[in-house]
Amino acid sequence: MIAIIEEIKDILLQISAAGSFLLVFQWWLDQGQMTRRNSRLPDDLSLLVIGCALSVAVCTILSSSLAGGVYLNLAVLPAFIGILYAPFRSGLSLAAFFLLSTALSSEPAGLSAIIINSGALLYPLLFGLARPFKQAKCLEKVMLLWAVLFPCMFFIVMVPNMQKIREAQTFNSEVILVTAYLFVAVITGALLIFCIETAWDKVLVKEKMEGLSERFMWESKKLEQVTDIVQLNIMSMNELGYITELNEFMLKLIRRHYPDYTRELILSRQAALLFADCVDKQTYMQLKAIFNNKQRSNAKINCGDYIYQVYTAPVQQGSGFPDGVVMIVQDVTEEEKIRTELDHAERLTLVGQMAAGITHEIRNPMAVVRGFLQLMREKSPEELDSYYQIVMDELDRANGIIDDFLSLAQSRVSDKELVQLHHIIEELSPLIWADANLRGQSVELNTAPALPLLRLNVREVKQLILNLARNGMEAMEAKGVLTLETRVNNSNIELVIRDTGSGIAQDKIVNLFTNFYTTKTQGTGLGLPLCLSIVERHNGSIRVDSTVGEGTAFTIVLPFEVAEDNLVG
Missing domain, CATH: 3.30.565.10 (Histidine kinase-like ATPase, C-terminal domain)
Structure with a gap:
């Protein structure tokens, strides 16, 4: 019984030694040093091969034999796994190292024992499965490993005990122990594949998250650059009405009214307060209601000497509920002045057209009146000349006013x-x-x-x-x-x-x-x-x-x- 316990300890020690390369491999992945040629295969697997070689050496150093003369050395696990994962040359080097280690420590000694304990006869199959193994999924990789590992372990375990099984025609404790060793080795190989794939999947997820994070940061910076390039005054607010972000044009617009305000100070204030000092109370309450309702709006406000067009729109969450407001402010002061001037010009043009239309009708009777006044002046006493002169001067003055009015109202192109x-x-x-x-x-x-x-x-x-x-x-x-x-x-x-x-x-x-x-x-x-x-x-x-x-x-x-x-x- 004591011997069996000691042999179980030796088996567990071999399992630990066989999986020791995972420690080095996991550390290397955690350092972020491994890069990929594709989604499943690192560019440089030299460290994995080196780790497997170290595990082969450790397993070989700790090798012993079970009852019945079975060679207790699980170096075959890191050797086969390293060959399947590694490129051809690295796998060939690892196979040679494993064969050499087996030759130096194989029990019993002899060429036949070395061939059986190293699984040399399965190397062609092992290297043939390496290419599809690299492209396979986790479960498929386990099945491919078992395809070469199970025959190898079966010969290692059963060849020394075939004579005992034939003579005893039954299974004693030693046979059961070595059979358990066979299945433990096969299961351990599957677990090692699973650990490697899990570690790689974590790296893939980490790289994907880092890529998404970098892309998100780049998209955010790109959006910020776009808002700074577009000549619009843009500002965003949270659900409480506090400013969360603004572009450079909006910052300049705010500093037009508050020269001492910094970006940090603005980001700590409610948006409505920016308009409190330059609009009347009614307009301020209207703006505050717009920000609180989180609805689309379009309002024109007078802020000091400036006129602004204020557009607001809610920012939707994934659930569809508003999570703040985006506000775009446009300075329309010059546009309003131009519009006023255009309205004035249109009215002036209309007056000019009306004046041009009635001038002929006004001047004709004025000319007739002036002509008759001159005739009457010639036939009237001289003492009335001054009166006739006053009337004709006023007619001339009225005619001059009409001339000035027409000159002002006309929009003709000057010949220069x-x-x-x-x-x-x-x-x-x-x-x-x-x-x-x-x-x-x-x-x-x-x-x-x-x-x-x-x-x-x-x-x-x-x-x-x-x-x-x-x-x-x-x-x-x-x-x-x-x-x-x-x-x-x-x-x-x-x-x-x-x-x-x-x-x-x-x-x-x-x-x-x-x-x-x-x-x-x-x-x-x-x-x-x-x-x-x-x-x-x-x-x-x-x-x-x-x-x-x-x-x-x-x-x-x-x-x-x-x-x-x-x-x-």
């Missing part, structure tokens, strides 16, 4: 030509000086020595200069000085018309170019809007500088075309 601004001023100078002399005023010309040619509509520019010059003279008393100055400023030519009149208050300057707004008692409020319309048709601008009690200066800025022969003296 390259001309010298100084030539236009020189043609107008006698008319301006004559008007100034009648008023007891003087005119000064300060022109630049050389100006580039400008592409202008001469008739319109003359009307522009005359309107502004006469406005300046009307704003001055006798002995006032009207100055016309030209200068080159970068790629622009500036024409300054300055008077020494009473000046204009700053609160009135902003409305100077509004239709029908005037500071004169007899003005129509159409002269300056007409001037602005002419300048804009020439791609220019007007600047007004005025000081009450000192005078006013209108600066007309006109761009010129850069060319080699454009500069004229």
Whole structure:
């Protein structure tokens, strides 16, 4: 009984030695050093082969014999497993090492015992099964291992006991022990295959998870880059309304209103609070309700001097329930200004069309009335001439208002030509000086020595200069000085018309170019809007500088075309 227990201990020791290569193999996998040629086979199995060779050596060192003379050495397990898993050359080296170890320690000695204990006769089958073994599944690998392991162990166990079995015609304890050893070896081989495959499956799962994690991180970074590239102000909130993420454009938009806010500070606040200081209470409550309801919405809000279009949409969980809100804010301030200007232009065009339609009907009776007044004046006493003159002056004034109104309302394309601004001023100078002399005023010309040619509509520019010059003279008393100055400023030519009149208050300057707004008692409020319309048709601008009690200066800025022969003296 004691001998059997000792033999069982030796069997368990051999099982431990046979599986010792798994320790090295598992450690190597845990280090993440093994890479794969395909899903089932590592690129470099040298460590597995080395581990199996070490297990073969350990099993050989611990080898002994069971009752009945059975060779107790499970080195065949790591040897066969290593040959099946390894490439051909590595497997051939491992087979040679196993054969050599068996030759040195085989009991009993002799060529026949070495061939039986090493399973050398099964090597052709073993190497033939190596290729399909590498591509097989776990259970299939176990079956392929058993196809060579069972015959090998059967001969190792049964050959020394065949004579005893024939003589005894029965199974004694020794025969049962060696039979159990046979099946333990076969089952142990299956367990070793299962352990190897399980370890590899864990590595596969780990690699797959790492790949998914890396892909998820890359997709997140890619999405973040996309949101930063797209010129939209995007921000996300959780179910409590707190900001969870925002792109760079949204960060810049928030800093427009809160310059000291950092990304970290913004991410710790509720989204509705960002609008609390720049919208009215009703709009704030509306936005707060939108964020809390987690529904799609589209609202336009006024925030200080800016107008924003706010789009919101819920973020759905896998179950379909909202898990937050995504908000897109678009600055539509300029678009609203353009829309307002377009509406104004459309109304102005409509007024122009209406005016053009009725002008003929108005001017005809006015011409008839003026003609009859002249006839009546010739036949009336001279003391009535002053009355007739007043009526005809008012008719002429009404006709002038109609002309200005039409000029302002028309959206015609100007016919332009390259001309010298100084030539236009020189043609107008006698008319301006004559008007100034009648008023007891003087005119000064300060022109630049050389100006580039400008592409202008001469008739319109003359009307522009005359309107502004006469406005300046009307704003001055006798002995006032009207100055016309030209200068080159970068790629622009500036024409300054300055008077020494009473000046204009700053609160009135902003409305100077509004239709029908005037500071004169007899003005129509159409002269300056007409001037602005002419300048804009020439791609220019007007600047007004005025000081009450000192005078006013209108600066007309006109761009010129850069060319080699454009500069004229």
